[in-house]
Amino acid sequence: MPDGAHLKPELPLVLSRYKDALDLALKDVISDRSIFLYDMLRYCMGWADANGAAFETEKGKGIRPSLCLFTCDALGGDIEEALPAAVSIELIHNFSLIHDEIQDSDEIRHHRPTLWNIWGIPKALVAGNVMRVLADKSMSTVLPDDSKLLSASSSIVSEACLEMIEGQYMDISFEGGNSISVDQYMEMISHKTGALLRSSVHIGAVIGSRGGRVADIFREIGIKLGFMFQIRDDILGTWGETTSTGKPVGSDIRRKKNTLPIIHARETQTYQEEITELYSLESIEDHHVDRVLDILDATKASHYCQGLVENYALDVSKDIENIGISKNSKEEFKELVSFLVDRNF
Amino acid sequence: MPDGAHLKPELPLVLSRYKDALDLALKDVISDRSIFLYDMLRYCMGWADANGAAFETEKGKGIRPSLCLFTCDALGGDIEEALPAAVSIELIHNFSLIHDEIQDSDEIRHHRPTLWNIWGIPKALVAGNVMRVLADKSMSTVLPDDSKLLSASSSIVSEACLEMIEGQYMDISFEGGNSISVDQYMEMISHKTGALLRSSVHIGAVIGSRGGRVADIFREIGIKLGFMFQIRDDILGTWGETTSTGKPVGSDIRRKKNTLPIIHARETQTYQEEITELYSLESIEDHHVDRVLDILDATKASHYCQGLVENYALDVSKDIENIGISKNSKEEFKELVSFLVDRNF
Numbered sequence: 001m002p003d004g005a006h007l008k009p010e011l012p013l014v015l016s017r018y019k020d021a022l023d024l025a026l027k028d029v030i031s032d033r034s035i036f037l038y039d040m041l042r043y044c045m046g047w048a049d050a051n052g053a054a055f056e057t058e059k060g061k062g063i064r065p066s067l068c069l070f071t072c073d074a075l076g077g078d079i080e081e082a083l084p085a086a087v088s089i090e091l092i093h094n095f096s097l098i099h100d101e102i103q104d105s106d107e108i109r110h111h112r113p114t115l116w117n118i119w120g121i122p123k124a125l126v127a128g129n130v131m132r133v134l135a136d137k138s139m140s141t142v143l144p145d146d147s148k149l150l151s152a153s154s155s156i157v158s159e160a161c162l163e164m165i166e167g168q169y170m171d172i173s174f175e176g177g178n179s180i181s182v183d184q185y186m187e188m189i190s191h192k193t194g195a196l197l198r199s200s201v202h203i204g205a206v207i208g209s210r211g212g213r214v215a216d217i218f219r220e221i222g223i224k225l226g227f228m229f230q231i232r233d234d235i236l237g238t239w240g241e242t243t244s245t246g247k248p249v250g251s252d253i254r255r256k257k258n259t260l261p262i263i264h265a266r267e268t269q270t271y272q273e274e275i276t277e278l279y280s281l282e283s284i285e286d287h288h289v290d291r292v293l294d295i296l297d298a299t300k301a302s303h304y305c306q307g308l309v310e311n312y313a314l315d316v317s318k319d320i321e322n323i324g325i326s327k328n329s330k331e332e333f334k335e336l337v338s339f340l341v342d343r344n345f
Numbered sequence: 346m347p348d349g350a351h352l353k354p355e356l357p358l359v360l361s362r363y364k365d366a367l368d369l370a371l372k373d374v375i376s377d378r379s380i381f382l383y384d385m386l387r388y389c390m391g392w393a394d395a396n397g398a399a400f401e402t403e404k405g406k407g408i409r410p411s412l413c414l415f416t417c418d419a420l421g422g423d424i425e426e427a428l429p430a431a432v433s434i435e436l437i438h439n440f441s442l443i444h445d446e447i448q449d450s451d452e453i454r455h456h457r458p459t460l461w462n463i464w465g466i467p468k469a470l471v472a473g474n475v476m477r478v479l480a481d482k483s484m485s486t487v488l489p490d491d492s493k494l495l496s497a498s499s500s501i502v503s504e505a506c507l508e509m510i511e512g513q514y515m516d517i518s519f520e521g522g523n524s525i526s527v528d529q530y531m532e533m534i535s536h537k538t539g540a541l542l543r544s545s546v547h548i549g550a551v552i553g554s555r556g557g558r559v560a561d562i563f564r565e566i567g568i569k570l571g572f573m574f575q576i577r578d579d580i581l582g583t584w585g586e587t588t589s590t591g592k593p594v595g596s597d598i599r600r601k602k603n604t605l606p607i608i609h610a611r612e613t614q615t616y617q618e619e620i621t622e623l624y625s626l627e628s629i630e631d632h633h634v635d636r637v638l639d640i641l642d643a644t645k646a647s648h649y650c651q652g653l654v655e656n657y658a659l660d661v662s663k664d665i666e667n668i669g670i671s672k673n674s675k676e677e678f679k680e681l682v683s684f685l686v687d688r689n690f
Binding site for chain 2: 033035036037099102103104121122123125126127129130132133134136137140144147150151154155158161162165166168169170172173
């Protein structure tokens, strides 16, 4: 198990401070209409059960919208101005989750059945699409008096959304492939996960700095945070504990996912053939999972992956030092970075 | 067979005049990126075969974008200004087709295999989503110097897109239902088909009149055109010839679709039970189709449906008389209305 995967760190301030404001704003956007379709969205967000009755359950970390608001905040902006953008990004994230779950036939998310699993693919597909339109609607209300910044912000989200979808396409295309290189993989995750995460930091900075050039630096930071986030996700999908991740140990292996640990191990000549064989099996049993975990141990895959995460963290910490935000904001930002290095959920 | 369904009228000028400009603009938006995903979009648009090689095939009628440009044109606007909106609406239409085909398990469109049928659901889903983002991108370039009109135009499309998706949801919810009323059905099609068609007329008028109040009248006309279009579609899906529609006679019956002819017939007490029984069968054979067609005859379903189409046409023709556009434009508009009454493809 990689360092830190056994700890459950506290949620850093950056991820907890804006939760209530975000929740209110998100509820405001989604509870607008009454047909049952919107209860599906509320279920997806963790506010309703499968019958549409009010219900509170474990939610996502809200890392994207929180980052958007924090960045705006740290640059002295008014978080109320960034709120519609943060909401938009969170809705796009949820849109992508709903469609991803269909694509990957995922039956469970956060310990609850996924939308398609309850309501079937056609309705889940539609629910995802509505989420996406609501995201657009929210985005269109950003900075109504500054059409230039509104247009810039919309473009950032639109471009990120396009890259994210292209990343999903690459990911699907990789499925069953045995020769994906680490470079190809990094390209894919920079699109699939990275683009939206990058856009949340970027757009918060654009709004917070009123279009200042500092936003470009935040954009670069956002790219690095995206890699950290996804690689740590791969670590958790391989070695994480069910109790914290909501998925069984080795769940990504069981699903024959091409994650970074696997791709790294496959680049080691000695095990290439064996992994390819194991990943060609109709179904992966417990002893196969154990064997893959042994190979990952032998190739020091967790050390390699966690090393990458820590390198990005170091890099981001340096970037943070060089931007013009308060000492306090720098500390908070670094606390978030530490969390992303060690998180086990 | 209803009046006119055996004729193949010429495409009216409104639908042919802008085709080249639209084609160029659409190709411009889609050919921007190179991964194979975009070849899937080109296949969908009828410009490429399943291997991505250039290819020209039968396309849709392009009624929505043509209406957008024509309305702008008729009001003395510059069609170049409306072009990005027309492109956006056509892309949204194609996005909805791709996802609809997944939802309805449609294997063929315009004599060609559908996207999911060739590339599987995950990739087709993604292709639809990209289509949607490209629509947004195109929309964001409308009237760059008039942020008020840009924002108004974006809202019109966004709202229409939301209604369209809600309509898809209603349609899916109706599936297998035996008690849908004509009113519920009209509500559903006003969303699923009507909203986007309405928006194309509305937005063309908003741009053509630079936000003038005449746009509201066009919006109302758009609503009526939407009903005409969908009800005629239901007629063609029931009685249309394969050669013109690309679907076998009775294809909607075979698929147990709740179309207006069926819903109307089911509102006649005498046949209610029999239709319900026929529509409960595992699979509908030729003699079942024949029996349903007999019932539709007995309930004068085609007369009823075509009567509605003609009433809307009459209504729209009156509206056209009362708007301030040239005599020539009025004639062209009426020619389009006649086409929508009689079209058999």
